Structure formats: C-alpha cells, structure tokens
Amino acid sequence: MNGNIAVRLANVSRAFGTTAAVNGISLDIAKGEIVSLVGHSGCGKSTLLRIISGVETVDSGRVFLDGGEVDGATFVEPEARGVGFVFQDYALFPHLDVRDNILFGLKRRPKAEAAALADDIIDRIGLRHLADRFSHTLSGGEQQRVALARALAPRPAVILMDEPFSNLDQGLRDRVRDDTLSLLRSLDATAIMVTHDPQEALSVGDRVVLMRSGEIVQAGSPYDLHDRPENAYAAEFFCAFNKVPGQWRDGKFETILGSFAVSPGAQATGSATLYIRPRDISVSLDGGDMLARISERVFYGETEQLVLFVEGLETPLRAVVSERLPTGTAEVRISIRPERLAVF
Structure with a gap:
C-alpha cells in the first residue's frame, strides 16, 4: 500500500435490512488531503464516515488507515484507530470547561503528555481566553472550535467531520469554515467532511466525492465536478441548469x-x-x-x-x-x- 495513503476503502459495503447504505465503494485519500463527501440525505455519506471511524462495521470489503487494516479481515476498535470526530451537534460535555473537554479526548495519554497536547491545540486554535469557560456559555462558533480542538488534540491520522457548520448562521458559518480550513491546512491534517451543501463541498474540498444511493457518482477536483460533470445527476447537483x-x-x-x-x-x-x-x-x-x-x-x-x-x-x-x-x-x-x- 502506498505510504502516502491515509485512508483506503476497498469495495466497502454496508446494508441495513434490505437497504444498501454503502454499496461497493472504493476510495483512496492521501495524507494531508481534505475531501468533501457530498450528496442528498440518505445517500450513504454519514454511514461511510461511521465505517471509517469504526462505529459501523462493513458487511464486505476492507478499510485501511495509515496502511493498517482496521475493518474487513480484522477489526480495530474505534478508540484505537487514531481518528478524530467532529459531530454535527459538537457533543461537548456541559459539566466540563473547555480545557477538560479537550483533555477528555486525551484520557488514554499520560497526564503530562495530555496536558501538553491540550495546551498546544488551545494556543493553535486561539482558545486560551475561553479555556476555563463551560461549553454551554459559549457561542455556536466557539463550541465548534472547541469540538475541533478536542478532535485534533490527539494528533489523529484523519479528522472526520459530519456537517460541522450546519448549526451556524450563514455569516458565522462562512467565517468559521474558513478558519477551520486554514487550521487544517496549517497542520497538514487529513480530513473528510460530510455536507449536503454543494457550494460548501466545492469551497472546502481538495477533492469532492458526490454520492447517490450508497455509491460514488463522480469524484474529482471541485473544478472537475462543477465544470465537467459526467452525468445529469452530477450536473444538476451543483448548478441549476x-x-x-x-x-x-x-x-x-x-x-x-x-x-x-x-x-x-x-x-x-x-x-x-x-x-x-x-x-x-x-x-x-x-x-x-x-x-x-x-x-x-x-x-x-x-x-x-x-x-x-x-x-x-x-x-x-x-x-x-x-x-x-x-x-x-x-x-x-x-x-x-x-x-x-x-x-x-
């Protein structure tokens, strides 16, 4: 396996009852690449994210992270995969302050190492002035930054983000998205972001993967999908023709x-x-x-x-x-x- 590949999905399928949520998907994601998974609700994009994280298991196919198999012939538990997850609702603990929310994601590390990693990401994301605040006192944009900090603090191999900006108002969403993208690039992080918003997918991803009914319709650069759609579905998803x-x-x-x-x-x-x-x-x-x-x-x-x-x-x-x-x-x-x- 190419040492530059952070995530490899090899003919991955997952069904719920008679519904194929993910059907025979193969995809390689390079280290440092930011990929947008986009499609209408029910297309399988969130299920694919959960498979990569280990929350869902595959029915067939294989999943590799950083060259090692984590699902298929063998299974690695989610907490041992080196994956950071930013949820749509942020999933912060209201009884913990910002620092302790970040430290929660580092509880498997020695105490001194955890403290150093938490301090580093707090400074990188600019949360020092909020470190002692409880999450319920923060604005939506501040909560999103804390959730990102908690996911990034352990230095994961890949960051998974499920509709991370959808709870923010439009003006704030654009600013927080730009700040998040800038941070991910400064850290050379590998990230996969699920979104249903065509414009967000095009503006964030180095590569865009358009899904429908559990399958990949088209994958390529944002310019490829917008300017050179391979079928009517891809064309109409990104533009009202x-x-x-x-x-x-x-x-x-x-x-x-x-x-x-x-x-x-x-x-x-x-x-x-x-x-x-x-x-x-x-x-x-x-x-x-x-x-x-x-x-x-x-x-x-x-x-x-x-x-x-x-x-x-x-x-x-x-x-x-x-x-x-x-x-x-x-x-x-x-x-x-x-x-x-x-x-x-």
Missing part, C-alpha cells in the same frame, strides 16, 4: 438556440438535452445571436437573474448577469457561451 432539447447531427448538437460542438460530438446520435448554466448566457442590448423577451428580473445585489422567453422555446431561460440593465428594459439580445456546455 437551463435544459434545452435537441438532436445530434454530424458531430454537433443542434437546438433551436443554435448548433454546438459539445463533447462527445461525433460519437453521439439521437435526441438528448443541452445543459446551459445561467452564467453562460451572454445578455446585451444590441449584440447577440437571438432576441429574448424579459418576463422577470430578480435582483440579488451583485448579480441579477433574468427570466427570458425565446421564440420557439417552450421553457424560459434563466440568465445570471453582473451588469445591471436599464430599468424598463423589455427585450435583449442573447448568445450562448460554448465553453462549458454539456449534453446528457
């Missing part, structure tokens, strides 16, 4: 909006659907390939969404523009940017 019907002809995809050279081109035949991102519709008052009528405008501050009717197209198009059109504009010219189109 415009979908336009059409036909393959002579290696191009023909629609009422025009003919487009889209991969796989010459290998494709028959009917399919063109997927167009709202930002890939260029809008202008005078230059463009076709006329469109504005039926609705929704202002978001930095951007504006336009609902556009094009003659011959049954479903209106949605375009997102950064430059504001004059008040009262009823018609515009539009063009489709061809670089990131997809056909499924």
